[in-house]
Amino acid sequence: MKKLFFSLLVLVAFSGVAQQVYELDATMDEKPFRETLNLGGSNPGGQAIAFNNHYMTIGGQPVIPITGEFHFTRYPRQYWDESIKKMKAGGINVIATYVFWNLHEEKEGTFLWDGDKDLRTFIKLCKDNDIYVIVRIGPFCHGEIRNGGLPDWLLGRPLNIRSNDPLYLSYVERLYGQTAKQLKGLYYKDGGPIIGIQIENEYQHSAAPWGLTYPGQPGDLTAADRDQALTQEGVGISEAENPYAALGNDHMKVLKTLAVKAGMDVPLYTATGWGNAAIIPNESIPVTAAYAYPFWTPKRDYSPFFLYKDMHKSPDYAPVRYNPEEYPVFAAELGSGIMSVYTRRPIAVHKSLDAMINRCLGSGANGIGYYMYHGGSTPKGQSSFMSDEAYALPKISYDFQAPIGEYGQVREGFHRLKLLHFFVQDFGAQLAPMQTVLPVNARKLKPINITDLRYAARVKGSSGFLFLNNFQDDTTMVAQKNFRIRIKTKGGEISIPETGGINLDSDENAVFPFNMDVNGAHLNYATAQLMAKDEKADARYYTFFTPNGTAAEFSFAPGVTVEGKGITVDKNNRRTIIKCNNAITEFKLTANGKSVKILVVDKATALKSYRVTIGNKQYFMFSDALVLQHKKGFECVSDVPEFEVSIYPKYNVMPAIGAGNAERLHDDDVFSRYKITLPKTDIAISSRQVSANKWAVTLPASLPENANDVLLTVNYTADTAMGFLNGELVADEFYKGIPWQIGLRKFLNGKSQEMVFYFRPMQKNASYLIDLQPYPESIPDFGTASKYLKVGAITAATQYKTTITF
Template identity: 30%
Template sequence: MHEQAHDLRVFAPEPPLRGHLPFGEPPGAPDRIEVTSRWFERGGRPWFPITGEIHYARIPRERWSEVLGHARAGGLDSVATYVFWAVHEPEPGRFEWTGNRDLRAFIELAAAHGLDVIVRMGPWGHGEYRNGGFPDWLVERGLKTRTNDPDYLALVRALYAQIIAQLDGLTHAEGGPVVGAQVDNELYDRPDHLARLREIAEDLGLRVPFWTATGWGGAQVPDTLLPVYSAYSEGFWEDSTVEWPAFAPFHFRYSEVRDDLSVGADLREALDGIAAEAAEPLKHDDRTPFATCELGGGMHVAYHRRPLVSPEDVANLALAKIGSGSAWQGYYMYAGGTQRTGPHGTEQESHDTGYPNDVPALTYDFHAPIGEYGQIRPHHHALRRQHLWLQTEGRRIAAMASTVGGGDEGPDELRWAVRSDGRSGYLFTTTYQPPKRPIAAQPGVQFTVRFGDAEVTVPTEPIDLPAGVSVAWPLRHALTDTLELRSATAQLLTRLDDLVVLAATDGVPVEIVLGDGTLVDLPAAPGPDCLIDLDGVRLLILDDASANRLYRLPFAGRDRLVLADAPVYAQDGGLVVHTDHEEVAVAVLPAPDALEAEGAQVETAGSEGPWTRWTITAPGVGPVPLAVDQPGPATAPEPRRGGPMDRLSAPTDYSGAAQVHLAVPDLGDADRVLLRLDWTGDTGRAYIGDAFVGDHFWHGRVWDLDLSAHRDAVAVHGVRLELLPWRRSTGVWVDPSVRDVEDGITIRSATIVRIGKVMLRAVPS
């Protein structure tokens, strides 16, 4: 076996700068939030925020609680949300804050789920919203928008006054959840305007610990705003001739470089005339912590380019940023939604609004961890593993500095880094890069990390690191006051009382080494019953699949660990289970004496190691296949181009589309019912009667439609699909893994997916 011995010396980081930034709260403030040059603090201790973007105005109000519940169960401690101007001031001087426009109610509900809120208050927000969220009436006035033009600022002041009125009593200083505000978005060359926006908001009475602005693209961010960054593994905004964006590989390596010049570069070039090569990236800033707000939680699609970002892409990129020194993980999007409609139709950005890309008229699913209709995706689970770790160790990790050990843009050199406080830390290494440019397995891998007072070699004997994995191994981790975990080739997940939970990585042998050099034998293969008793502490070593089922939730009066086959979140002292299978298993540790269920039957199924397991049976839940005929002949309209970069435009002529009618059986009383279409083609529209309810640019994934709000109409009309055929010669870019499809339309299957909602409660003893 070819051996690779890697060696790195780490040092104690220098103390951070304090009191030099215009952020944070004054001494003596309750739960005081501060910003140092390297990390954030809360209540006098380092704090590692975890934030996900959720757009209240794109989600039905009745689903807010469910989405926020899953976000909290996914390990977020905060959510960010755009306040789109057009949503709230559709006519000059007439503001709307009702229904799913009710920002205040959304924030209050987030707080009820234990989540803080960052308000992205515009006035220009983008987010693929028509004209960046500017109302049509504003665009028509021809003002010098996004500048300090007095006429524009007068309108901004009125908008900000309305937003701030919604936040009255909800800021952190007032005991509420609002901890931050972002002004504008992706503004690169007008620092004076960005600074003025904060001044206006503060003049109107808003006081929050964080004031942020997007810093990517070499943006000129004034000192009064904290620059926050992005990282995407793909981009629908790239040209259809680009096989993989040049920016993407960088984000799967370890680096203290924070900036990405190419996110939104097409928009910057098209609207502002600024070429990406004219901007200078921020390599390192000793004055501000490394904060992100747009780690790609998935990826939207445009007509001309339809990326297929995988759960593995999302999770590995996020972990790479922690290894690179991130002190704030922020995801865009964390929950998908649906574009609003207005008097002129859809509110999506398009060639008609001067945007370089045509995007779907309704769906803004973004293949996020939580989908447009509440679908829980695999990356929700993969990210939760990282978030459980950050909840447990975030105070220590936030204060640790990152040192890159090895790895560059080449695919052959092992990529690794250490994040350390000078005495202990975490070893990061990765062999993951998306399939377009994969990294090979690494044989005979071994690392020696030299601290100031000791060195740690891990593993004790070289191992082969398989392709496609990323790990963060603990070094010199204190299990108790007297017992140290010297190293482990398993990842720390969480700690509950005296139980420390770690996760094995498929293909990587688990080695546990204590501080005195003792190698600990595993009593069983990694899994729910692999429990090691040590002096004053127990180690539970889960297998990879079980780790993806693990939650830590408040239940029956205390925090408990939950292993669930279906998505779960906590509410009102109980557990809400959303299942699309009639039977689901849930295990709890420590377990209550008994469980009862609303909406299902529950019975004890025995024990598995320290866990007590229950089986839940939810009648009327699960998939129902539909009979569907293959579409008849269809004719695609001639390709069109448009927008400022002359890219392919989405078809608007459906006169030659195949018409497919689906008769839908009784939807029953399931909590939610989706129509799931597995198909190939170009684009599709869905109607129930005359109502346009969904659209899809085929890109290799199924097309989901939520029928729940249309039960009566579906019973009468069924669902009508208008489908346009795939035509390779058009030049649309799709992922190589799905590219070899025949021209035309194929419907592989149509399925009704009935999703149940079960409330579990502990039976009082």
């Protein structure tokens, strides 16, 4: 067998800067694809979902599912549809959600499926929005909820939880039966959106503490008696030999049998497989995780999740209980954010989110999933708070610093991730069968190394994608300057770029294609990242963007004709090189009788992009506003009353606007451009200090006209903060140096109300200050005092919305 890969570093004098030239051998023998998994199924139209040991197919086409976790019970049902549309706008095509047993059967024998617990309505809304669903049915869930989702009353029954104890299984069977009633007729086989079921969670790996505990008492974990010694708190590595592994796998099989008996018949069953957790061999896909900013570790440290590896051979949090080469690499819990506990408050840097996905895709992942993608608020139970108080989590907030926040706020990570999502949606069929190629130094690289280039490729035949990552958590990578990569393929060697070098800023990542067909034109390479394509359009187009610090260059095989502005073309008998001179460039290629347009935008513009449909045709909209697709048009949500919308390809129709005014701007060479102006609204609130720790804020009675929400911002420096309405705790937060933002729409009732805020002072010796050390401006000057409390401005701002229709 040929040597799989090698790397060479050469120094060349170039413009006064030493150039680094790396080499990668992609002439490896390809791994076989085997269809041995007992998974799959068809819908009524005959479209089959199937799996081999590398990837998933729908209708015979390789796909890479993009899954976002969103807990319907942690969000008001009147906004579910909006949130599902937000997730779809972000490129999510599968929603994963937990069924928390204790929220639905808090009182033994009484199941609640109404209001915000209406699972069936949530699944129907997913169907209406054409988005798939994976239901995580437990019985144990974790999810930082009380007892990990197990009801309190289960502790008081004569049984052994999470085991084959007959009484325990009888309760589980009842739970599954009740859940299945809510899901009836909504499975993929019925034409519904439910393609997957997750059985249990982190079984024989992790557990949560029982909520019935005493302050200072060690955690009493929700695990079977036999598993207590090997059960850990949080996701991690477990190298100890489990003498009960066979019994654990058997229990998982029993749970699946009960689920199928209840009617939960789906193409895909998953099990959390990290850290030697139990799975259902050959009948479930073991999904993986990666948390760069865990709260369950004693301190901040560099994670390995930004270093490329072959995840098909060596999963994260290995060792694992299965042969990884027999299963596709599906990630279910890539930490797109993190929770705070009282003692630890990690800050999830949103530049880490797309960097981690780049690394996972480059390392062979053929399914990506986020925990959490959309935050929320944990509902209060009938007898207690339902958050994991024993772990010292906030009693209400489950914001998770996620791409979509607790109150639906769209954050930086949402925009960064969608660029990779668009790419995976359009090029997943090419990427999924490709195998990972690494340089020889990949195994030697350590997270602490901030100077060496991190790179890998996915390759099939001579075609592939080059992955570059220059991010590492809890430190700052050195900017990569003036480097080239030579890739040896079965069809010959290719140098990216041909001459000169690439720059990649610190914290940036990139994916560059090589030896790819672009509608009849052979693309040798591009130093711009593929974003999307439309090969069904009248004028076919591909879109690219340039990562920060990188110049866009395209090399095509001979025989192409190029037309466009803002480009430099260099032709010889071996290739045609096109360099883009502007931030936004469009050029037309013609090869072999076919034409295609290439749009190249800078990253700042790409981050404003949304894929939309107008009149059954695909377009891109670029806007600072959030653009949500509706059946008859678009809803635009903006933090300011004036914003622009640009459309590509050009669409020369003046839109109708639901509120405000629309103005056609002078088109540039590439986009149709419109300016939307809404009536400006000032929110009048008043605040008063009640005591040393307490403030009262008068809220508006209702939302202003054409408002999507009113966002209250509380600037403070303290330990913890709580918000009360009518004496009831409705919102809380642990200080992390970030202003506290609260969406008010779910609290407004048409009457004047006061929200009372209670703050507890920060202690000088607080353990969580270690997490704020990278942000010294967040740590106050205590002076000679032992505690500190300061409340600054409390302000409110309108979040505007309108509709536009073409």
